[in-house]
Amino acid sequence: MIPVIADNIIFALQRTGGISVVWNELLQRARVDQDLALKELNYTDTKRFMERYRVPAYKATTPAIFHSSYFRILPQPDVLNVTTVHDLTYHFYRHDLPKAVHLWEEQRALRHSEAVICISENTKRDLLRFYPWVPDERIYVVYNGVSKAFRPLPNVQKKGYLLFIGNSAVSYKRFDVAQEVARLTGLELKTASNVSREQLNTMYNEALCLLYPSDYEGFGLPILEAQKAGCPVIAQNHSSIPEVIGAQGLMVAHDTPQRMAAEMAELVKQLLSRPTGTIIQNGIENAKRFSWDITYAQTKQVYENIYHNHHL
Helix, strand or coil: CEEEEEECCHHHHCCCCHHHHHHHHHHHHHCCCCCEEEEEECCCCCCCCCHHHCCCCCCCCCCEEEEECCCCCCCCCCEEEEEEECCCHHHHHCCHHHHHHHHHHHHHHHHCEEEEEECCHHHHHHHHHHCCCCCHHHEEECCCCCCCCCCCCCCCCCCCCEEEECCCCCHHHCHHHHHHHHHHHCCCEEEECCCCHHHHHHHHHHCCEEEECCCCCCCCHHHHHHHHCCCCEEEEECCCHHHHHCCCCEEEECCCHHHHHHHHHHHHHHHHHCCCHHHHHHHHHHHCCCCHHHHHHHHHHHHHHHHHHCCC
């Protein structure tokens, strides 16, 4: 049995979001895994100032693996740290003090980690671009999964709107491109944030398509959610998106916002004028490549590799 300490700090930092989804899916499986002795560190009622940047106030009494949900380490003898890198957004899009603080935290975690999990090959490439000193043999690529909650609904009618997922105020998500596509096609644009999975699945089922013009993604969960729900996806051919959307995915070139919008609008018009059955089926088949069970199994394999290699 492998002792694993799960640092649940992410739930004190955000209520929703991709990292919270990933961590929750891992925890659900680890809690019932008889091969692990799981200890969870929770912080919903923590009183310590700036807890997210501090070493956890926990003393491991036996050799263990420490896996933080957000760039923390447990610097104790016989504790092996595991860090998951979801993206390198701060390197590209943040500035000044927030960037400096995050990079300090990120670098500290990487320097003290026995294993580094990247959620896509693109994230691994970005990691090695900024941190070439991280040994390649310590890096594992483990893709995210997609929830079974996303599925075609038999009694939901298509309403023909365009759907945008994400924070519209974040510049690299390119909400401006989605707005321009709506203007060019004359279709309604709806945004979804802070909605339940059930509500989001209904929106995928109702939409004509998901617009995903993001300039940068560490993975791109909404792509798979939409595909699994039978919703066509039109995305930008950049960062991790080609890995996730599949060989048959509808993508436009990484270009100026105006050209991206024009190309996306043309693809939207094609969806309106042609049968979409093949596109929908291709998406459903592509989404089958990903599951949270696979994500968990591969994460567990990382634990086993480093634990037994160090004879703990």
